Amino acid sequence: MSSGLYCFNSLGANRLRDRKIPIHPQPFENELLSSWFCRMSVKNLSTPSTFFGLHLRDFKAVFSADLDWPNGEFVSAMSEKVGFSKSKILFMTLKSYEGYLFESQNRFSSSKPFINPVNFRGGSNRNYGLRYCPYCLREKEYFRKEWRLTFSTVCPKHKVFLLDRCPECGKPITLQKWRSDKVNFHCWNCGFEFRNAESDKVPKESKGVEAVSKLYEILDKGYFEFEGRVYYSISYFKVLAHFVKMVYNLSVRSWNLLKKEENIIGVNLSNQAKGVVYYKVPLKEQYVLFSVVVDILSSRENIERFIAVNNLKKAYLTRDFVDYPFWYKEFVDKYTGESYSPILLEVENALKYMDRKGIKRTWDNLREILGVWVEAKKRKDIKRVLNSVKN
């Protein structure tokens, strides 16, 4: 194969378009579709983009978006091409997490919890949305589906941090952008082969590896146990997403393990967290964040303690939920009687404080300062004072 992979011209494309793909390897355990497609292309002596053009050129839009979030027609076409069942193809995509990790939906939305967007533009990924463990690659060279998940910050098997970019040149990883002289996964920009990378060990005293293993386990099984009862995994991840937001974006951070993990790992959760979505956060911060939130959600005792030490009101526990999962409702209902509506004087004092500190007068900022949820529609009086900016 040293002579390189073929680059067919359009004559070849017309001949192959309606044919089945002769050599199609079986997917490895939890293999990502883009990874499998690249391996298949190379086995057929072609680069992924050429190979895609030859066999699937009606689906160019899929190739130039997120190959691991394809549409249903593509899945059907792929299944025809290689003779695998549709469900086998679908299982390699990130859509296979629907109903387990998040609610099903038609379009990929960047606000989808726990999936890192890759932002594929102009032929390569712009975001650091795909990660890998080089030691896993050395054992078996393929990219695992879970390496697109936000909470995948370490490899539980090798106990190292995952890498989210080329260690040589720093570019985001784009599997399908392939050099014709390569047979192993590599960086399109500098040619570095990812299997040759080294990665930092996670300190032994940190609890984060355990947290990631636990999340994988829940996702794998499709359910979790809490207080001796079994619930669907999705109801865990919904609450997890909410707690991540509380800790990260709303700075609800009184929790022992947080300081401890920050010291062990040597990073601090940033304070300008408002508005930043947690998947854009540097990997080691995500690691600390998920270690902490998994710890909080690990028992009734911990959840209650978290609520108590942070003096959380119902509004904080329920905002953003359309309906909250049954197992979680129990905690929230305890606080039902506690919600109160601030009087105008309290609001005015809060606004004065905000002005002094240079905090922008917005509903969200006000709610945060007051520590309660105030409904904009129901409080015309607040709306009036909120908009009258004093100099």
Ligand SMILES: [Zn+2]
């Ligand atoms: Zn590994």
Ligand SMILES: [Zn+2]
């Ligand atoms: Zn590189």
